[in-house]
Amino acid sequence: MINFNEPIDRMGTYSTQWDFMADRFGASNILPFSISDMDLAIPNELVTIMKKRLEHPILGYSRWNHPEYLEAITHWYRQRFEVEIEPEWLSYSPSVMYSLSKCIELLSQEQDEILLFTPAYNAFFDCITMNRRKVLCSNLILENQQYTIDWSDFEEKCRQAKIILLCNPHNPVGRVWQEWELIKIIEIGKKNNCYIISDDIHMDIILEGTFYPLLKAKNYQHNIILLSSISKSFNVPALTGSYVIIPNEQLRKSFQVITRYRDFVNSPAVLNVLATIKAYQIGNEWLSELLDHIKRNLEIVTHFLKANIPEIKLIKPEGCYFAWLDCSELKISSEKLQTLLITIGKVGIMSGRTYGQTGENFLRLNIACSDIKLIDGLNRLKITVEYIKAQKKRGENHG
The missing domain is CATH 3.40.640.10 (Type I PLP-dependent aspartate aminotransferase-like (Major domain))
Structure with missing residues (x-):
């Protein structure tokens, strides 16, 4: 069984998602879940055949x-x-x-x-x-x-x-x-x-x-x-x-x-x-294990949101490796939510507004990563939502 939860450091590899996150989010001290590549190792067979060719x-x-x-x-x-x-x-x-x-x-x-x-x-x-x-x-x-x-x-x-x-x-x-x-x-x-x-x-x-x-x-x-x-x-x-x-x-x-x-x-x-x-x-077996991993990560997202951030609803995907998150109950613009995710949660999640007007109030979370990274990112999302709720409550108390 492949261990897709093994942490892999991608910094210093000219990675768009990791080394150049500031280009997308304006900050480099955040945890990114942005571009559609995976924080997961490729099949060993592909590494082997490429190494052989490079000899x-x-x-x-x-x-x-x-x-x-x-x-x-x-x-x-x-x-x-x-x-x-x-x-x-x-x-x-x-x-x-x-x-x-x-x-x-x-x-x-x-x-x-x-x-x-x-x-x-x-x-x-x-x-x-x-x-x-x-x-x-x-x-x-x-x-x-x-x-x-x-x-x-x-x-x-x-x-x-x-x-x-x-x-x-x-x-x-x-x-x-x-x-x-x-x-x-x-x-x-x-x-x-x-x-x-x-x-x-x-x-x-x-x-x-x-x-x-x-x-x-x-x-x-x-x-x-x-x-x-x-x-x-x-x-x-x-x-x-x-x-x-x-x-x-x-x-x-x-x-x-x-x-x-x-x-x-x-x-x-x-x-x-x-x-x-x-x-x-050779790809069928590797893909089967990959899909099982993504499904487990999707379950993590589902349970975490229900237990910790019920205001955010998961639109359960049938394909791709993204969690499409409905944040409309937060009553905050996509622009403001992005700012707070970066400054308060220290997390980079793609704004749904990137994908057109109908993506307003949504987030696209890339879940093709280790469960450790995913849980870290969800906790950062939780911190952001708690800040939003606290700010609104403070405003209501002073209203």
Whole structure:
């Protein structure tokens, strides 16, 4: 059994989350739960294969378009999700967000509208606007502690949209879209001549339910693009590298022309290629233990909030490794709460406002860490809430 609770010091490793926390929170003396990587060791098999490669004294240009790499990915989809991916549908990309940016460029014109469900991963907004397209939001509905799609709003806005941008599982709220929901999205998109781009980078982090890749709906492959990577599942974003699945041959060739002949990002980091092959060969057992650990951490959050901070409600995630926390009962703005978390609690938790207006009064807590760190962070959140309550009581007594 893997000990995911073993403390690992990440300071001094050029870690975005730890060494550069001041860039995000304005302070460096806090405990961070911010960017979506894990404070957990990667599989030993990945370390071994990368060490072996680094024993060779030459790190020249590498390739991705070979059977070992392509078959590793198609094998993973076949055995884990029961879907057949043709090897020729695959292309390499330096990152999922790069792939998204290029697909937006290829499939739409400036000022076209890109539809997404909100609250949404904050980089989506930047990717759309920096490509001179318009963000079109369909707000998810929160009912009975679960987010659902407002179908009438979604269908109406699809009439305006050129592209539907999905996130599955949905970051930050943790919904794993069910098969019927995805098929309905596909049907509505087809009726309105929308392309569908699905960011599936968290596809292996499923806590409840079943992940359903859009390409299982075989009748609609022509207008669907899937984006993914091993970076979230196996905690290797520093290796860079991702892949894009494009069944549409013309679109795929256009994408490859851009990556190879215009942007010159078609030569991959060899360690990413090796890690992808190995992870998709051996990863099921490691992922099973990882998911058990995340579920235990989620139970810690659930029990801690009920016992210590009942004003904060957990919106239980079905996927991803985030706890989406409803802080609306605190009656304090997201901006003020962030300030107090940093100055009073000495803890860095992502403000829900980062993910759009519908994230106001929420926090996104990364729980992919040791239980020791998680409990420390929750205690710091408790200290902050107790301060807020004390300040309000003091104000009432002086009112």
